[in-house]
């Protein structure tokens with residue numbers, strides 16, 4: 001069967017999926033040149049009526065939309081023939097059906113078998129590393145690119161670290177360590193996260209053991225021992241002179257940055273050199289640590305109380321049931337079955353500071369471990385509300401990058417992370433155009 005659709009959005013009826021569809025309408029109205037000519041797309045889910053209602057609601061909101069109406073595809077996770085049909089008829093698929101550890105694998109399998117490039121917004125490292133281990137070789141053989149974590153988790157950090165490495169290479173320097181500091185700014189309306197994201201986090205904390213098992217049998221090249229001075233990791237509440245109080249970042253970004261570096265070292269991020277002739281040089285490996293910034297000691301205290309209870313309960317099946325039954329109670333009202341309001345989305349933004357150190361030499365000094373680090377720079381990634389404003393913008397740009405670049409060899413094939421897939425493309429420039437900014441801070 002030929003590929004009827006350039007892009008299909010699966011899970012279009014969900015909270016995130018619907019925002020992704022809305023963003024496609026917005027983009028096609030404001031920046032139609034971002035889409036290929038003759039662009040054809042589809043939205044997919046398990047209920048035709050709900051999908052049709054989304055088109056009926058969004059289409060009148062964007063009268064100047066320059067792309068045709070999306071086709072409607074019915075696909076249920078438990079119906080393999082429907083998933084196969086969806087993958088078979090699409091060039092690129094955005095998968096917004098989660099929690100991915102329960103729903104993701106069948107979609108990945110169909111995409112690999114039917115040669116459909118794939119992006120998702122998972123923040124679940126266990127799922128990502130399991131898919132990488134299970135499907136990488138098959139995807140590479142079938143010349144298909146599967147890219148996980150193409151939302152706020154973990155494009156700003158993963159591509160931000162890549163940008164830092166590129167800045168060092170441009171200056172003729174060698175980076176050795178990067179620290180990431182995440183800051184969320186909210187307004188008077190407060191913060192709201194979706195229930196499926198909370199559900200993913202609850203199960204994520206409960207599957208740390210499984211992730212360890214997957215890593216034990218990994219065929220990927222292990223990260224080398226640090227060549228320069230060891231980066232100190234602050235396991236407890238600490239205070240940075242410039243940025244303030246911080247605690248370890250508990251979401252997916254450190255796992256994704258680590259996996260990206262392993263994919264580069266193993267050679268899985270190699271592009272088709274014959275086609276790209278003289279592709280850019282591979283980025284070097286660095287030590288990495290990530291933190292969340294907290295606005296005050298009072299918030300830090302609350303963070304520890306809620307964190308302690310959450311960790312304790314997430315470790316057992318009955319505890320997870322309790323957490324899932326009362327999201328507001330166990331997340332200080334942040335996560336709920338209610339959706340975020342437009343006010344909450346408008347008043348929230350994120351900032352990721354990437355502080356790095358290294359040597360002012362093109363290669364690592366031979367006695368690097370005993371030398372003082374004499375190079376440093378800071379980069380900042382900034383964007384709107386992460387979950388439902390930034391994430392749709394990011395994943396749509398990842399999907400359009402796959403659509404426009406995949407045939408010219410600039411994107412490697414296999415099961416990859418964002419930076420391993422997109423290091424040789426213009427994804428950062430594209431993100432800047434939709435308000436996710438990456439800049440060196442002087």
Ligand SMILES: NC(=O)c1ccc[n+]([C@@H]2O[C@H](COP(=O)([O-])OP(=O)(O)OC[C@H]3O[C@@H](n4cnc5c(N)ncnc54)[C@H](OP(=O)(O)O)[C@@H]3O)[C@@H](O)[C@H]2O)c1
Nearest residue numbers: 011013014015016076077098099121151152153194196197
């Ligand atoms: N990386 C990030 O920054 C980020 C940001 C936002 C969300 N996310 C992740 O995105 C995922 C979705 O979150 P959400 O809040 O959008 O969830 P949601 O509102 O519950 O939506 C889930 C979607 O999955 C569909 N679905 C469920 N079971 C299905 C099945 N058997 N077959 C086909 N479709 C099925 C639902 O369809 P129905 O409408 O028919 O029920 C719905 O479209 C979560 O894993 C979340 O963690 C990540």
